[in-house]
Amino acid sequence: MKAIERRIADLWFTEYQTPNLRLGLRIEDVLLNKQSKYQHILVVDTKQYGRVLVLDGAIQLTEKDEFCYHEMMAHLVLCAHPEPKKVLVIGGGDGGVVREVLKHDIVESVTLVDIDEEVIRASKTFFPTVSCALDDERVKIMPMDALVFVKEHHDEFDIAIIDSTDPVDFASGLFEQSFFEDVHAALTESGMMVAQTESPFAEPELLRDAVLGLRHTFERAFLAWGSVPTYPTGLWTYAVGSKKFDPRIQRRSAPTGLKYYSDTMHSLAFELPPFVKEIVNGG
Numbered sequence: 001m002k003a004i005e006r007r008i009a010d011l012w013f014t015e016y017q018t019p020n021l022r023l024g025l026r027i028e029d030v031l032l033n034k035q036s037k038y039q040h041i042l043v044v045d046t047k048q049y050g051r052v053l054v055l056d057g058a059i060q061l062t063e064k065d066e067f068c069y070h071e072m073m074a075h076l077v078l079c080a081h082p083e084p085k086k087v088l089v090i091g092g093g094d095g096g097v098v099r100e101v102l103k104h105d106i107v108e109s110v111t112l113v114d115i116d117e118e119v120i121r122a123s124k125t126f127f128p129t130v131s132c133a134l135d136d137e138r139v140k141i142m143p144m145d146a147l148v149f150v151k152e153h154h155d156e157f158d159i160a161i162i163d164s165t166d167p168v169d170f171a172s173g174l175f176e177q178s179f180f181e182d183v184h185a186a187l188t189e190s191g192m193m194v195a196q197t198e199s200p201f202a203e204p205e206l207l208r209d210a211v212l213g214l215r216h217t218f219e220r221a222f223l224a225w226g227s228v229p230t231y232p233t234g235l236w237t238y239a240v241g242s243k244k245f246d247p248r249i250q251r252r253s254a255p256t257g258l259k260y261y262s263d264t265m266h267s268l269a270f271e272l273p274p275f276v277k278e279i280v281n282g283g
């Protein structure tokens with residue numbers, strides 16, 4: 001191989017996951033590389049994980065493993081609630097969570113609040129299998145700051161799913177107790193919420209604080225866990241707050257055709273390894 005060909009074939013994307021940990025993916029093509037009003041948006045094709053969406057240097061999803069995350073975010077709460085008719089998705093502009101939510105016929109409306117319309121546009125252009133439900137007539141898209149949106153809505157949603165970027169800049173408020181209190185107020189009397197709460201290896205303090213915040217705010221709060229290979233350390237957590245129903249109990253079966261979530265996975269997800277229990281309960 002000529003030197004120039006070898007250099008092109010050896011183009012890598014490096015994600016700085018923590019100060020001491022990087023993930024490197026060999027790139028086949030760069031499809032989008034632009035700065036929006038809020039963040040840097042990069043879309044690349046990779047050999048290992050297919051197409052990848054990166055915001056401000058952090059991987060948001062890859063074609064090959066996005067189902068692990070999106071199925072858990074949606075079905076953990078939708079299957080635990082007896083009548084999830086009105087659903088709020090915060091962040092989630094790629095549409096992966098919305099796609100999973102609409103696999104439940106009982107859902108009447110989904111409100112998606114993402115601050116950055118450019119993410120929605122990029123997903124519609126480059127990730128059709130992820131964004132495929134965003135044009136469904138039950139979906140209403142609100143391009144605005146979710147911190148403002150939740151303050152203006154009360155007693156309205158059965159389910160809230162917080163699918164945000166990492167807690168930096170305009171997303172940092174989405175991990176705080178005051179935000180959970182606003183989400184609590186936006187939910188109906190039997191409402192339930194889930195938030196992605198990062199990795200117990202990479203962000204133990206964030207995880208503990210988020211669970212404590214939920215425990216102070218919601219009548220019931222639990223942590224679930226699962227695997228997402230391209231997220232830092234591969235072990236991921238989901239914090240669930242509920243006003244009435246125990247989210248560990250599945251009340252409705254998993255939709256058919258899923259690849260990660262199942263009826264058995266629901267109860268297993270709430271069974272925490274001892275070291276994770278120690279993080280959230282203190283030791």
Ligand code: SAM
Binds near residue numbers: 060061116119165
């Ligand atoms: N699954 C992803 C992850 O954990 O890496 C998150 C995916 S989704 C693309 C995250 C979205 O949250 C982004 O599109 C970003 O614009 C949105 N976001 C961040 N802060 C926000 C805020 N304050 N209000 C509304 N949307 C916000």
